[in-house]
Amino acid sequence: MATQEHELTVDEVMAEEEREAEELARKAREARDWRPSRQGVVARFGVLGLLLVVVLAAPQLVPDVYTNLVARAAVYAIVALSMNVLVGYAGQVSLGHSAFVGVGAFGSAYALTEMQLPFPAALVMAALTGAVGALAIGAVALRLKGLYLALVTIVYAFFAQEVVFNIRSLTGGGAGQPAPRPSYLASDLRYAYFCIAVLAVFLVFDWRLTGSKGGRAIQALRDDERVAASWGINVTSFKLLAFLISGVIAGIAGGLLGSIEQVAVPLDFGFSLSLTFLVMTVVGGAGSRWGVIQGGVLFALLPTLLERAHENFHVFPFTAIDATIEPAIGALLLLLTLIFTPGGIAQQQAHLLAWLSFRRFKDVRETTGIAPGGMGARP
Amino acid sequence: MTTILDVILLGLQTGAVFSLVSLGVALVYKATRIVNFAQGELGTIPAFIAYIVMTGFQVNGEPVTDRGRLWIATLVALVVGAGFGILVNTLVIRRLAAVSPVTSLVATAGVMLLSSAMAQIFFEPKARRFPQYVGGGFRFPGADVTVAWQTIVTLIVLAGAAALLALLFRTPPGVALLATAQEPFAAELQGISVSGMRTLAWGLAGVLGALAGLLGAGVFASIAPAFMTSTFLIPALTGAVLGGLTSMVGAVAGGLLLGIVVQAANQINRSFDLGIPGPPQVAALLVLLIVLLVRPQGLLGKAA
Numbered sequence: 001m002a003t004q005e006h007e008l009t010v011d012e013v014m015a016e017e018e019r020e021a022e023e024l025a026r027k028a029r030e031a032r033d034w035r036p037s038r039q040g041v042v043a044r045f046g047v048l049g050l051l052l053v054v055v056l057a058a059p060q061l062v063p064d065v066y067t068n069l070v071a072r073a074a075v076y077a078i079v080a081l082s083m084n085v086l087v088g089y090a091g092q093v094s095l096g097h098s099a100f101v102g103v104g105a106f107g108s109a110y111a112l113t114e115m116q117l118p119f120p121a122a123l124v125m126a127a128l129t130g131a132v133g134a135l136a137i138g139a140v141a142l143r144l145k146g147l148y149l150a151l152v153t154i155v156y157a158f159f160a161q162e163v164v165f166n167i168r169s170l171t172g173g174g175a176g177q178p179a180p181r182p183s184y185l186a187s188d189l190r191y192a193y194f195c196i197a198v199l200a201v202f203l204v205f206d207w208r209l210t211g212s213k214g215g216r217a218i219q220a221l222r223d224d225e226r227v228a229a230s231w232g233i234n235v236t237s238f239k240l241l242a243f244l245i246s247g248v249i250a251g252i253a254g255g256l257l258g259s260i261e262q263v264a265v266p267l268d269f270g271f272s273l274s275l276t277f278l279v280m281t282v283v284g285g286a287g288s289r290w291g292v293i294q295g296g297v298l299f300a301l302l303p304t305l306l307e308r309a310h311e312n313f314h315v316f317p318f319t320a321i322d323a324t325i326e327p328a329i330g331a332l333l334l335l336l337t338l339i340f341t342p343g344g345i346a347q348q349q350a351h352l353l354a355w356l357s358f359r360r361f362k363d364v365r366e367t368t369g370i371a372p373g374g375m376g377a378r379p
Numbered sequence: 380m381t382t383i384l385d386v387i388l389l390g391l392q393t394g395a396v397f398s399l400v401s402l403g404v405a406l407v408y409k410a411t412r413i414v415n416f417a418q419g420e421l422g423t424i425p426a427f428i429a430y431i432v433m434t435g436f437q438v439n440g441e442p443v444t445d446r447g448r449l450w451i452a453t454l455v456a457l458v459v460g461a462g463f464g465i466l467v468n469t470l471v472i473r474r475l476a477a478v479s480p481v482t483s484l485v486a487t488a489g490v491m492l493l494s495s496a497m498a499q500i501f502f503e504p505k506a507r508r509f510p511q512y513v514g515g516g517f518r519f520p521g522a523d524v525t526v527a528w529q530t531i532v533t534l535i536v537l538a539g540a541a542a543l544l545a546l547l548f549r550t551p552p553g554v555a556l557l558a559t560a561q562e563p564f565a566a567e568l569q570g571i572s573v574s575g576m577r578t579l580a581w582g583l584a585g586v587l588g589a590l591a592g593l594l595g596a597g598v599f600a601s602i603a604p605a606f607m608t609s610t611f612l613i614p615a616l617t618g619a620v621l622g623g624l625t626s627m628v629g630a631v632a633g634g635l636l637l638g639i640v641v642q643a644a645n646q647i648n649r650s651f652d653l654g655i656p657g658p659p660q661v662a663a664l665l666v667l668l669i670v671l672l673v674r675p676q677g678l679l680g681k682a683a
């Protein structure tokens with residue numbers, strides 16, 4: 001074997017490398033130009049249509065007591081999209097999302113109750129307050145990286161939980177601030193559909209964001225800030241833009257969340273909520289919008305699912321499992337995900353997601369998981 | 380009338396425990412480049428084991444606190460702490476498929492969540508009496524508050540641990556630990572067992588965590604599931620960052636400083652009747668922001 005290698009000249013090696021590069025480029029072209037057959041298109045549309053029907057029918061199908069749970073799942077999915085912009089696209093860790101969401105909830109509640117503004121205006125207020133809350137941390141993020149930033153976001157979340165959310169004149173103190181729904185969204189069913197509609201809007205927004213120049217610039221920051229800067233990407237602006245987008249989405253999600261129970265209570269927006277948000281994003285698969293949405297929905301439903309399973313199934317695992325061990329199950333899911341499929345739900349479904357995106361079943365190219373780039377903070 | 384001396388003494392009481400946890404966080408960070416969210420749990424679980432040993436293996440018993448039982452319980456707790464640390468490394472950290480600092484941060488947070496959730500299930504969320512090593516206290520000359528002997532014990536343990544760790548990094552095994560952290564591949568080429576070094580680091584962190592747990596329980600003379608995480612973890616992380624994450628002396632200084640700052644903030648809020656909700660959180664955020672904006676590497680940390 002060794003003797004044969006000696007006979008290769010430099011030119012031959014280069015030619016070989018060139019051939020390999022061409023082969024790779026050809027495969028990439030093929031994958032790009034590949035179109036499903038007519039049956040393939042029909043089958044994909046069929047499955048997508050079915051999924052759409054399931055989502056749209058969900059608020060109708062579940063018993064009335066769970067209609068609010070559907071709304072909550074939609075809101076968690078919106079929060080997951082917001083987390084995804086920071087964690088998945090920009091590569092900035094946020095453990096302060098409970099603060100962003102909470103600020104939005106109290107902003108909206110304050111506008112509804114104290115200022116008597118109409119509901120849409122209250123949501124705008126939620127978006128604005130969420131943006132301000134996130135930009136404050138974004139400004140710090142310009143100077144700090146990775147782990148240091150993560151720690152500052154934690155302290156920020158605690159600061160919001162203990163201080164900002166306890167200012168009685170703004171948040172109503174321990175009892176909370178009422179956040180009534182408008183008359184046209186008064187029924188739980190309508191409100192659930194409204195939340196799903198907002199989720200759809202942000203889904204389209206997220207899709208267009210990743211296709212835009214700004215979205216690509218944000219993702220370039222994640223991979224390597226210095227390389228991005230050398231391409232002429234303004235690191236400061238785009239990092240702040242990522243925080244702004246994330247804050248706006250989180251704020252609106254907060255406004256929606258507050259109006260589910262029609263009251264925003266400080267206790268609901270503690271630091272542990274931030275952990276749940278980060279866990280659901282990682283378990284869903286940071287960087288993949290379909291993955292994080294499923295993560296969000298899963299963690300919104302998990303406590304109730306466990307409780308119902310405990311009450312209704314009288315066979316072994318369910319008799320031992322009830323809602324009190326939901327935190328343990330969440331943590332276990334997180335650890336198993338990180339160890340076996342760091343790309344989370346999105347990685348487990350990579351083939352399925354490729355097929356549903358009108359690509360080949362085998363054609364998996366989504367990169368998910370928390371990217372290592374941009375995170376190497378060394379003091 | 381509360382004097383500045385009183386504020387400092389009260390601050391040291393909690394600050395000393397912050398520092399012990401900070402020290403563990405800084406050690407793990409220095410040796411493995413991981414911010415360990417499970418450091419608080421490395422204290423809670425051994426403290427519960429010590430409690431069980433002291434009650435004669437009853438989950439809800441009354442702890443027996445004669446000298447012999449106390450020392451045996453302490454020894455068992457330290458061993459359990461080391462074992463828990465090594466277990467976390469072996470079962471989770473070493474197996475992470477994608478290794479970025481943030482992935483491992485999330486993983487340690489996962490360990491923390493799992494451990495505290497398990498403790499909630501086994502021990503139920505309620506407080507249990509836990510003995511102090513030395514009961515009572517004494518009047519510090521010129522101060523109004525009583526200084527608990529437990530605080531003195533904590534400070535002595537803290538000083539000893541910090542000195543030993545600072546010395547460790549000057550010995551051959553310590554240098555090997557540092558080499559492993561900076562460039563595992565090159566360290567391996569030099570004949571250093573990288574996995575052995577990481578086991579050592581996590582084992583030491585576990586012992587430190589157990590010490591913090593045993594002494595932290597003494598501050599309130601009681602333990603409850605996740606008490607180290609809920610009371611001491613976040614201040615300790617803040618203290619470690621304040622001190623500069625890679626510096627052992629910095630971690631101790633950061634923890635003590637934060638203890639005093641928090642106490643001072645409480646006192647100022649009370650004396651001037653400002654009515655600010657959560658003065659400790661305001662003070663912690665402000666101090667953290669000011670220090671990190673002026674010195675992003677922390678008070679005693681070295682710049683990259």
